[in-house]
Structure formats: C-alpha cells, structure tokens
Amino acid sequence: MVSLAVLLWLRPPWRAIAVWSTGLVAILVWWNMLQPSSDREWQPDVVKLASFDFDGGYLRVHNLRNFDYRTETDFTPRYEDRTFDLSKLRGLDIFMSYWGSPAIAHTIMSWDFEDSLPLAISIETRKSKGQEYSAVKGFFKQYELIYVAADERDVIRLRTNYRGEQVYLYRLKVTPEQARALLMDYVATMNALVKTPRFYNALVNNCTTSIHGHVKNAIADAPPVDWRLLANGYGDEMLYENGNIDTRLPFDDLRRRSHINARAKILDQDPGFSQGIREGLPNPRHVSRQPIGQ
Known part of the structure; x- marks a missing residue:
C-alpha cells in the first residue's frame, strides 16, 4: 500500500520511482538476509529431525x-x-486430512511394508515455541521445513482422534520399485x-x-502439474482422474469408503491400528501393477 501511494501521489514521477526503487532494494536486502536455522527453541512435537542410514538392504530411521x-x-514424547x-x-498410500475448507488438506505419504508397520512421513512447518501457523505467514520465510517420520498411531491418530480432522486414506497404484x-x-x-x-x-x-517434486x-x-496441487483438498479427484487410485468404484463411493475416522476412533491404542484402518479399502495394487501416471 505504501509503494502504491508513493507511485500515485509523489511528484515529480522520477522522484516517485527513485523512492519506490530504494524501498524495493531495502526489502530485497532484508529478504535475502533471512536464513533458516536449526537452532531455535522448538515446539515439543518438532524438536528432533528424522534421518536415515543403510545397512545392506535395510533402511534404518x-x-x-x-x-x-x-x-x-498433552502427550508423552x-x-x-x-x-x-x-x-x-x-x-504406498496417501492420507488427506481436512480441518476447514474443502479446498485445503494436509497430505501424508505412508510406505507399506510386509510384516512391518508402515512408515508415514508428513511434510510440515517446524514451529518454534509461541508460533502459531498462519497461511499468510507461510509465504514469507516464517517457518522452517520439517519432514516428520512417524508411526501412524502418532501422525494419523493425532488428527482423527484428538484434533477432530476428517481423514481419508487411499491406496496408490504404484509398483514396489516406484515406491x-x-x-x-x-x-x-x-x-x-x-x-x-530450509524454509517452508x-x-x-x-x-x-x-x-509432486519428489514424484517428478x-x-x-509423473503426473502433470495441475491446479489441484494448490487447491489440494481436491487432490483425491486429481488422483482418481489420473488413475493413481482405485477407479473400479465411482469416485463418491470410493471417497466415502476411504473416510477412516470412525475406524481410527475405535482402534485408538490398538497395536493393529494401521491394519485396521485399511480393512475394506479398495486396493488397486491387488488388481493391477499399472504404474503411477499411466
């Protein structure tokens, strides 16, 4: 607003342009001086960063x-x-979690292993103590980026059972090699x-x-860029249209069956939480090995 006022009302025009340019340079200098940090007083749920190493054919997180x-x-870390x-x-499976607008969701990927619990990874803001999430601030280097590796009884049950978000689970049509x-x-x-x-x-x-960047x-x-990557609450429709999730049912039926809140609340502390929330879900991997994006 100040920039617009300078351009419209300051005269002569060359002076307006000079003042506006000086302000722009100052903002750019300030912006480039903002650097992400690993050394802040973090909120308890994002204190530690996950890392990985390999031991033969095994991945240790x-x-x-x-x-x-x-x-x-209130939780015990x-x-x-x-x-x-x-x-x-x-x-590989994808969770979509809604807390307000149907156009916005939080997406979480989860890798499915035989004879093992899944590995869920959630890409989030790493907030310091006292910070609250703001969609506007999310554009302006206000939060660091964190990838939370988690048990589904943590990162999914937190949303279904304690935050009251509406969560949908879709099995993805991928090969083990692609996953x-x-x-x-x-x-x-x-x-x-x-x-x-890095900044979020x-x-x-x-x-x-x-x-989408990782998939590319x-x-x-990889699927093409789509407007629903931004209005990601409609991302499940995009996946359905691209054939990346089960298409044997009409989309509305698939979405209804993919809503897992009721099952998650019943299972709660059950060690079989991950298996239980998947019971009855259509699984395209049992029908076809057609690769993602085709």
Whole structure:
C-alpha cells in the first residue's frame, strides 16, 4: 500500500520511482538476509529431525516420532529408531486430512511394508515455541521445513482422534520399485535437512507441492502439474482422474469408503491400528501393477 501511494501521489514521477526503487532494494536486502536455522527453541512435537542410514538392504530411521497422546497438547514424547527391510516394501498410500475448507488438506505419504508397520512421513512447518501457523505467514520465510517420520498411531491418530480432522486414506497404484524410488528421494532430502535447514513455503514448498517434486524426481511418468496441487483438498479427484487410485468404484463411493475416522476412533491404542484402518479399502495394487501416471 505504501509503494502504491508513493507511485500515485509523489511528484515529480522520477522522484516517485527513485523512492519506490530504494524501498524495493531495502526489502530485497532484508529478504535475502533471512536464513533458516536449526537452532531455535522448538515446539515439543518438532524438536528432533528424522534421518536415515543403510545397512545392506535395510533402511534404518532415527528419531521416528511415536508420541503417546492424551489430548492434542498433552502427550508423552517418544522418539524411536526403526529398521525397514526394503525387499519387503509393497506399496504406498496417501492420507488427506481436512480441518476447514474443502479446498485445503494436509497430505501424508505412508510406505507399506510386509510384516512391518508402515512408515508415514508428513511434510510440515517446524514451529518454534509461541508460533502459531498462519497461511499468510507461510509465504514469507516464517517457518522452517520439517519432514516428520512417524508411526501412524502418532501422525494419523493425532488428527482423527484428538484434533477432530476428517481423514481419508487411499491406496496408490504404484509398483514396489516406484515406491522405493520415491522413498529414496525423500530420504535424500531428509538427510540433507539435518545438515542444511530450509524454509517452508506455502506455495512452492508445502505438504503437496513437495510431494509432486519428489514424484517428478523419482518416477519417470509423473503426473502433470495441475491446479489441484494448490487447491489440494481436491487432490483425491486429481488422483482418481489420473488413475493413481482405485477407479473400479465411482469416485463418491470410493471417497466415502476411504473416510477412516470412525475406524481410527475405535482402534485408538490398538497395536493393529494401521491394519485396521485399511480393512475394506479398495486396493488397486491387488488388481493391477499399472504404474503411477499411466
């Protein structure tokens, strides 16, 4: 508003342009001086960054989050190390969590292993103590970026059972090879974040556009850019149209069956939480090995 006022009312025009240009340069200098940090007083749920290492065909994750929740804000922190056998990776699922507008959702990827709990990874803002999330501030270098590796009884149950968000689970039509390639791309980014922090950006580096970037890096036939990457609450429609989720049912029927809140609340502390929320869900991987994006 100040810039507009300067351009419209300051005279002569050359003076207006000079003042406006000086202000622009000052803003750009300030903007470039803002640097992400790993050294802040973080909120308890984002204190630790996950990292990975390899041991033969096994992937070991450090600082996997598995909190014990009593309410959304009352919990016992617990971080674990877990090892996953990459030869037993069977597929990939996506969760979509809604808390308000149907146009906006939070997306979480989860890798499905045989004889093992899934590995869920949620791309989020890493907030320091006292910070609240703001969609507007998310555009302006106000939050660092974090990839939360978690047990589904943490990152999913937190949303269904304690935050009251509406969560949908879709099985993705991917091959194990594609799921592994995507996981390795995630792993590279997460290990890099431990050494070099980055800012979250609500437009180009958020929970959905970042996923699309990983898919482009890891899978040759990645889906094209779509407006629903920004209005990501409609992302499940995009996946359905692209054939990336089960299309044997009409979309409305598939979406209704994919709503997992009732099951999640019944299972709650059940060790079989991950298996239970998937019961009865259409699984295109049992029908076809057609790759994602085709």
